Amino acid sequence: MDKNIGFIGCGNMAKAIIGGIVNSKLVSPENIMASNPSNKSLDFVRDKYEVRTTNNNLEVADFSDILFLAVKPNKYKEIICQIKNSVKKDVIIVSIAAGITIETMESYFERDIKIVRTMPNTPALVGEAMSAICGNYIVSSEELATIVKIFESFGKTEIIEERLMDAIPSISGSSPAYVYMFIEALADGGVLRGIPREKAYKLAAQAVLGAAKMVLETGKHPGELKDSVCSPGGTTIEAIYTLEKNNFRGTIISAMESCTEKAIKMSNSNK
Numbered sequence: 001m002d003k004n005i006g007f008i009g010c011g012n013m014a015k016a017i018i019g020g021i022v023n024s025k026l027v028s029p030e031n032i033m034a035s036n037p038s039n040k041s042l043d044f045v046r047d048k049y050e051v052r053t054t055n056n057n058l059e060v061a062d063f064s065d066i067l068f069l070a071v072k073p074n075k076y077k078e079i080i081c082q083i084k085n086s087v088k089k090d091v092i093i094v095s096i097a098a099g100i101t102i103e104t105m106e107s108y109f110e111r112d113i114k115i116v117r118t119m120p121n122t123p124a125l126v127g128e129a130m131s132a133i134c135g136n137y138i139v140s141s142e143e144l145a146t147i148v149k150i151f152e153s154f155g156k157t158e159i160i161e162e163r164l165m166d167a168i169p170s171i172s173g174s175s176p177a178y179v180y181m182f183i184e185a186l187a188d189g190g191v192l193r194g195i196p197r198e199k200a201y202k203l204a205a206q207a208v209l210g211a212a213k214m215v216l217e218t219g220k221h222p223g224e225l226k227d228s229v230c231s232p233g234g235t236t237i238e239a240i241y242t243l244e245k246n247n248f249r250g251t252i253i254s255a256m257e258s259c260t261e262k263a264i265k266m267s268n269s270n271k
Ligand SMILES: NC(=O)C1=CN([C@@H]2O[C@H](COP(=O)(O)OP(=O)(O)OC[C@H]3O[C@@H](n4cnc5c(N)ncnc54)[C@H](OP(=O)(O)O)[C@@H]3O)[C@@H](O)[C@H]2O)C=CC1
Pocket: 008, 009, 010, 011, 012, 013, 014, 035, 036, 037, 038, 039, 041, 057, 069, 070, 071, 072, 073, 075, 079, 096, 097, 098, 119, 120, 121, 122, 173, 174
């Protein structure tokens, strides 16, 4: 792709996306530039992915046809005020922040500007991100398709109505964290019974990967797939009974509600 892609902020999420894009070879490293106040993560992406780096956000603003704002949500106002007069006229701004609406970003820019609001996740680094995407009224369908192509270089995408964006962290943006906790718990349970820890992580993580692939590739309902694991009178149904008694599903849905409430609160407070 013949576009310059910039990243203001080079933390966990920017590093994952840069790694995903470079690994996919969609864009050549010299067409990617990242800025950050401290050098550690810049040195990392420069050494590992051979992308351009700078401490100067304005240099990235000036360079980019597509500009990712990869800072914390509470920095968006400050960053947009800093760069708004330095970005290219037709730049597409890509937000990856939880809890910042398109309307809020438009108000920070104080003029018509192309904005695509997204919610990716860190598995971008291994080409397995899940990203929700929506554009503002100025972004054409071709421009949105270009952004989707970039996100598809490091994972899967869904176009989502903006009114649903505050619910996306709970299901795919933040959920890798709970899945890691689940994998850690599975491994601990194995270690409790004498399975060596490294083998326990592999056994647990591959079981989660395989189960996720079954949902995505068979198209079967997760309940049907669960039933096929539960031999009558067998081991699995004992585990299911314990999970149900301990409100496994209710606990996950409650956690997701907390996540979404936080995103809504952030969207309101960032206005
Ligand atoms: N982590 C995740 O799983 C996901 C995160 N997101 C979103 O991604 C965004 C970034 O999150 P994440 O990567 O986790 O956060 P990090 O804290 O890892 O990264 C933020 C980066 O911004 C840098 N920064 C701070 N101030 C400035 C500035 N003035 N100019 C340029 N860069 C600056 C920080 O540098 P320094 O450390 O030197 O201060 C840091 O490297 C957030 O908006 C978040 O909502 C979205 C989906 C998933």
